[in-house]
Amino acid sequence: MKVLIMTADNFEDSELLVPYYRFKEESIQVDVVSLKTGKITGKHGYEVAVDKTFDEVNADDYDLLLLPGGKAPAELRKERSALEIVRHFFAGNKPVAAICHGPQILISAGLLHGRRATCYKAVAAEMKGAGAEYEDRELIVDGNLVTSRQPSDIPVFMKEIMKILRG
Amino acid sequence: MKVLIMTADNFEDSELLVPYYRFKEESIQVDVVSLKTGKITGKHGYEVAVDKTFDEVNADDYDLLLLPGGKAPAELRKERSALEIVRHFFAGNKPVAAICHGPQILISAGLLHGRRATCYKAVAAEMKGAGAEYEDRELIVDGNLVTSRQPSDIPVFMKEIMKILRG
Numbered sequence: 645m646k647v648l649i650m651t652a653d654n655f656e657d658s659e660l661l662v663p664y665y666r667f668k669e670e671s672i673q674v675d676v677v678s679l680k681t682g683k684i685t686g687k688h689g690y691e692v693a694v695d696k697t698f699d700e701v702n703a704d705d706y707d708l709l710l711l712p713g714g715k716a717p718a719e720l721r722k723e724r725s726a727l728e729i730v731r732h733f734f735a736g737n738k739p740v741a742a743i744c745h746g747p748q749i750l751i752s753a754g755l756l757h758g759r760r761a762t763c764y765k766a767v768a769a770e771m772k773g774a775g776a777e778y779e780d781r782e783l784i785v786d787g788n789l790v791t792s793r794q795p796s797d798i799p800v801f802m803k804e805i806m807k808i809l810r811g
Numbered sequence: 812m813k814v815l816i817m818t819a820d821n822f823e824d825s826e827l828l829v830p831y832y833r834f835k836e837e838s839i840q841v842d843v844v845s846l847k848t849g850k851i852t853g854k855h856g857y858e859v860a861v862d863k864t865f866d867e868v869n870a871d872d873y874d875l876l877l878l879p880g881g882k883a884p885a886e887l888r889k890e891r892s893a894l895e896i897v898r899h900f901f902a903g904n905k906p907v908a909a910i911c912h913g914p915q916i917l918i919s920a921g922l923l924h925g926r927r928a929t930c931y932k933a934v935a936a937e938m939k940g941a942g943a944e945y946e947d948r949e950l951i952v953d954g955n956l957v958t959s960r961q962p963s964d965i966p967v968f969m970k971e972i973m974k975i976l977r978g
Contacts (some may be wrong), residue, residue, distance in 0.1 A: 657855065658828050665829050666836075668966035669973075688824065688855040799835035806836075 645809060646673040648706040650726060650749070656714035657686035658795045659743050663710055664692070666802055672809060677701050679723065687714050698725035703732035708809060713744025713764060713794075721752035731755065734788065739808050741790040743801055747771060750789075760786040762793050812976060813840040815873040817893060817916070823881035824853035825962045826910050830877055831859070833969055839976065844868050846890065854881050865892035870899035875976060880911025880931060880961075888919035898922065901955065906975050908957040910968055914938060917956075927953040929960050 647667050651660055660676075667674045675695040678684055683691045703709075709730065711717065720726045730753045733740050742750060747763040748770070750756050757775035762784045771778045782797040783790070783804055790808070792801035814834050818827055827843075834841045842862040845851055850858045870876075876897065878884065887893045897920045900907050909917060914930040915937070917923050924942035929951045938945045949964040950957070950971055957975070959968035 657824070658832075658857065661825050662829050662832050665825075665965045665969065666833065669833075669970045688857065690825065690855065798832045802832065803836045 645670075646675070646706050647708045647710060647809075648701065648703070648729075649674060649676045649710045649712065650678070650720060650729065651676065651684065651692075651712050651714075652678050652716035652719050653684045653686075654715035654719075655684065655686045655692075655712050656716075656744055656795065657688040657690045658798065659712035659714065659746075660686065660692060661690060662798050663712070663802060663805070666806070670806070670809075675701070675706070677729070679719070684716075698723060698729060701729055703729050703736075703738075706733075706738075708739040708741060708805065709733045710805070711740070711742035711746030711749055713746045715745070717745045717748040721749050727753040737788050739788050739790065739805075741801065741805050743792040743797065744794055747791055751776075759789055760784050761789060761791040763791060764793055812837075813842070813873050814875045814877060814976070815868065815870070815896075816841060816843045816877045816879065817845070817887060817896065818843065818851065818859075818879050818881075819845050819883040819886045820851045820853075821882035821886075822851065822853045822859075822879050823883075823911055823962065824855040824857045825965065826879035826881065826913075827853065827859060828857060829965050830879070830969060830972070833973070837973070837976075842868070842873070844896070846886070851883075865890060865896060868896055870896050870903075870905075873900075873905075875906040875908060875972065876900045877972070878907070878909035878913030878916055880913045882912070884912045884915040888916050894920040904955050906955050906957065906972075908968065908972050910959045910964065911961055914958055918943075926956055927951050928956060928958040930958060931960055
């Protein structure tokens, strides 16, 4: 079992750290993929080691993709190689879990048209503009896509993710 | 199932937030007890609502006590009512889980003499001075007492706590 976390500097710390430690509690392998190797730093100052750059990732190696929020998605959505990885997960109907600003990456990848999803309230307008059926709910599961709004939704978000990983 | 988290301002954010969300994922009730009601703020800026003050807590209502680290324990160890709650857990042989600087509260409560335990490296000298059998390991379980050293130990710390709560 292996999870890929796609993020960058200025990630929302709790939206990365809580899942990161949760996966490790279950002995699930986790790789953090970002723009460069070394360390990235969250909005609240936590540092996380990057395991791979986008070019080094083979999406087929992973069972689930996690997109935390913060300001990181605004950077990642400009990266063609990041968008290609996300599209690969969708093409294979593999689970993608995005929270807060994380769905911005899915919007830029053109993957939300006609899909039910949620996100941080400041992202709602552009999510609707991308053709998604936006709802203001703590968790929305639509096929392979799992979305939540904010840190306080983490418990239900993680409960769903763990259910998916347990098969 | 109900857990008590004892902390104060300048808690180590990840050592409170990761367990907090983990318990909620499992629908385990969590109360945060502190010096005053309202909100407390972690070292990294996360705010958490306080549910009860020390005088409002009945230790018998809880199945496990969690002591996160940060600078909070240095304040709490001076509070007689906080130490009484901790002693009540030990007297009933009920689970107490402390991480990082959290064990400072147990030291001040006089509960570590002859007990196997670990803590953040800067706390090791005073832990030994309190008569504990200190070891530099990610997790030590000694009867009702569960201790870990730092945020990177959270996965094994939480795995043990969840095992205890599942009975």
